[in-house]
Amino acid sequence: MHPDVEALLALQADDQAIRVLEEQLAAFEPRLRAMAQARTAAADGVAGAQAALAAEERRQRDLHEQIARHKQLHERNVAHLDAVKRMRDATAAVAQVEAARRILAEEESDLQAVTRRVGELRAAVEAQERSGGEMQAQHAVEQEEIAAQRSEIEGQLTIARTARAGLATHVNRPLLSKYDRIRSARRDGAIYALRGPSCGNCDTSVPMQRRNVMAASGTIEVCETCGVLLYAGA
Ligand SMILES: [Zn+2]
Structure with a gap:
């Protein structure tokens, strides 16, 4: 991870x-x-x-x-x-x-x-x-x-x-401020693992290309639908 x-x-x-x-x-x-x-x-x-x-x-x-x-x-x-x-x-x-x-x-x-x-x-x-x-x-x-x-x-x-x-x-500063911003807007969670091909929070599917990048480099992306941070789970 x-x-x-x-x-x-x-x-x-x-x-x-x-x-x-x-x-x-x-x-x-x-x-x-x-x-x-x-x-x-x-x-x-x-x-x-x-x-x-x-x-x-x-x-x-x-x-x-x-x-x-x-x-x-x-x-x-x-x-x-x-x-x-x-x-x-x-x-x-x-x-x-x-x-x-x-x-x-x-x-x-x-x-x-x-x-x-x-x-x-x-x-x-x-x-x-x-x-x-x-x-x-x-x-x-x-x-x-x-x-x-x-x-x-x-x-x-x-x-x-x-x-x-x-x-x-x-946590690096820009990521921390992004996390804090999301968390202050939605108190129940700011970072979720992908669930299969979809956002772990709202279930909107994430394009395969982005998922591959996430899996390969471990980068954190923002869900375009609900705005939470996403990462490729193990
Ligand atoms: Zn989402």
């Missing part, structure tokens, strides 16, 4: 190994992205639940204060009712006391509902925080595994790239 062919085949084997390793590295990305998105969504969920809880707690405090104020007012009205002597004033005072009592009853029932919602929202916040924490722990384990796998693959890649640089010095 012509040394150029031998050198290019070694280079191509290494390039393919590098490609596989690069694809393995890239394959981690969607999982890492999905995990990051899930964590963001969980954090947003916790923040939303906390905000809803805070709003309801504010409402609960306001109602407490309002009820306390109205109770005071009511007590004053009741005291006033005891104090009034004349019938006409007493009727008005009774109506006032009754109205205040109704308002207070409504407010008390509002407060009960708000207190119930505060309890529910607190439980929701706790549940979201718990599941977020569990997810975080799971992700930490998985991220550590991925980091270990990645660093192993990166180590292999460094070795393969160093080997590639060494192999490239064995």
Whole structure:
């Protein structure tokens, strides 16, 4: 086999190994992205639940204060009712006391509902925080595994790239740049052996005269149909 062919085949084997390793590295990305998105969504969920809880707690405090104020007012009205002597004033005072009592009853029932919602929202916040924490722990384990796998693959890649640089010095410059150009356009292979009378990649037949030259001198030709490098196999 012509040394150029031998050198290019070694280079191509290494390039393919590098490609596989690069694809393995890239394959981690969607999982890492999905995990990051899930964590963001969980954090947003916790923040939303906390905000809803805070709003309801504010409402609960306001109602407490309002009820306390109205109770005071009511007590004053009741005291006033005891104090009034004349019938006409007493009727008005009774109506006032009754109205205040109704308002207070409504407010008390509002407060009960708000207190119930505060309890529910607190439980929701706790549940979201718990599941977020569990997810975080799971992700930490998985991220550590991925980091270990990645660093192993990166180590292999460094070795393969160093080997590639060494192999490239064995190929003459014009041929190497031709190979690199073809390889950057079509990643699955740049140099093929003839298969019988045809291109090993696209199967277009190569004229006999060119094949004879290739076989005799070991030269590398370009397939006129698919553009890959061709050599006469053993
Ligand atoms: Zn071809």
